Amino acid sequence: MKAWGVPGYTETRELGSGASGRVVLAVHDGTGTPVAVKYLSDRLRSDPAFVQGFRAEARLLGGLRSPYVVGLYEYVEAPDGAAIVMELVDGIALRELLKQSGQTGPEAALVVLKGSLLGLAAAHRAGVVHRDYKPENVLVAADGSSKLVDFGIATDHGATPGVAGTPAYMAPEQWQGRPASPAADVYAATATFFECLTGRKPYPGQNFAELALQHVEAPVPESEAPEPVRPLIRRGLAKRPEERPEDAEAFVAELEAVACSAYGPDWEEHGQRKLAALAALLPLLFPSAGGSPATATAFATTSLWAPGRRGWLGTGVALVLGLLVVLTQAAATDRTGGAAALSSFATTSAAPPTGGPAPSGTASGSPSASASPGASGSPSASPSASVSASAGASPGPGSSGTAVPPGPQPTPAPPTTPPPSPSPSPGVKVRSVSVTSFRQSDFTAAQVSLAVDASGPATVRLEWFSSDARGTLGASEGSMSFPSSTAATARTLTFRGGGCYWGVRATTTPAAGNGAAVQQFLIRRCEIR
Missing domain, CATH: 2.60.40 (Immunoglobulin-like)
Structure with missing residues (x-):
């Protein structure tokens, strides 16, 4: 039997898949607009918790208007399925760049950090904590701009949804199950920044317990980063949340001061060119290239x-x-x-190698790539009302139905x-x-x-x-x-x-x-x- 598809869209090919769903490249029949459609797994549609989390993710995307976050066109629920229709970004996951190059260099790392921090800042202003910032969830477009995707386990500021996230990037307070705060996202962003600078994660723990102890107690490895950016590493990876910048917007201000002082007023232009050059080495991973889909859920x-x-x-x-x-x-x-x-199950969805950028008005002018199809480790609480929302210019009429959990997979x-x-x-x-x-x-x-x-x-x-x-x-x-x-x-x-x-x-x-x-x-x- 043919799988359910969102009415009014023609599927082109699969971009990525995970344990709970898949993301496909599709075209809106009425306008020819390319989009990314994230489908909820048929196996999870009978689970109210996953349905609620999937619905909450769509609602959150619909409320964020930022060129640094993937844009929502519509959320569709029907008796046979559920899907989030998103703006398509022609970009690749930062993880793929790091696999290829090992590290990006300081100016490029600063550009990555700034772009995704601006995406986090939009969420923080809306009272939302992402909780799963990592290289898989940062997309780099062909021009070197970067964007944040995948709000699968996002939660309200101050909520206590339990221990969830990706171990290598979790803040000490996340390990301890303390209330969610923007400072935890700042920590994860800094851990990714450290990886861009050095080619490795801040702490080398080989299992869950080692990582927990290192993130909570081990000294901040600032000496391994280039000297000019060590203040950012020291601040962003501070053990106590009150010793970090209070949110992503505050951290951007510190980043720009350090970057200009260390690398001059043209640092952002230089860094973006470097990212574009790195991305150009992986042309087959862009959605526009028609490459093979990839699985995208980590355990x-x-x-x-x-x-x-x-x-x-x-x-x-x-x-x-x-x-x-x-x-x-x-x-x-x-x-x-x-x-x-x-x-x-220690992580949530991971961005497909071709997934996820932002809505209209993006700084780069590039089309946006979509969010990932992975499973939500701890679905965000949300009202049970179904959503049929649009953000920016919708490529087509909205639909409605009933929600289901994050992304399907064969x-x-x-x-x-x-x-x-x-x-x-x-x-x-x-x-x-x-x-x-x-x-x-x-x-x-x-x-x-x-x-x-x-x-x-x-x-x-x-x-x-x-x-x-x-x-x-x-x-x-x-x-x-x-x-x-x-x-x-x-x-x-x-x-x-x-x-x-x-x-x-x-x-x-x-x-x-x-x-x-x-x-x-x-x-x-x-x-x-």
């Missing part, structure tokens, strides 16, 4: 240190548990002071089962089998990796289950067998049951000394309220 697998390590952790664990889901492990290997494995194909491995050699001894990674990768899929300690070739049997109870594997969802030599290879498991807990069990032939490895976690659909 994090984390390890939480054992309680008692540093006084802060006891409080941090209680706060982070609002976001994390605990994995149980039945055949746990002995580890002194060992860490409990955890899997979490159901992943069932995992392919490798051919059975040959019978184990006589005398092979399997000392242990363990689950090294198990996390949700989509709303019907998870990824798992194993480790097998054996003296020779063995066969691994992996089974997966869904259940409504923690500690009980429940109904079988599938199984596969493969050689122990490939156990570390990540495998995608498809879950079609309705349980809130997903689990796996791994056994070997010959039998492992520890019998089996079992893990289980609570899925996001049941975690998000």
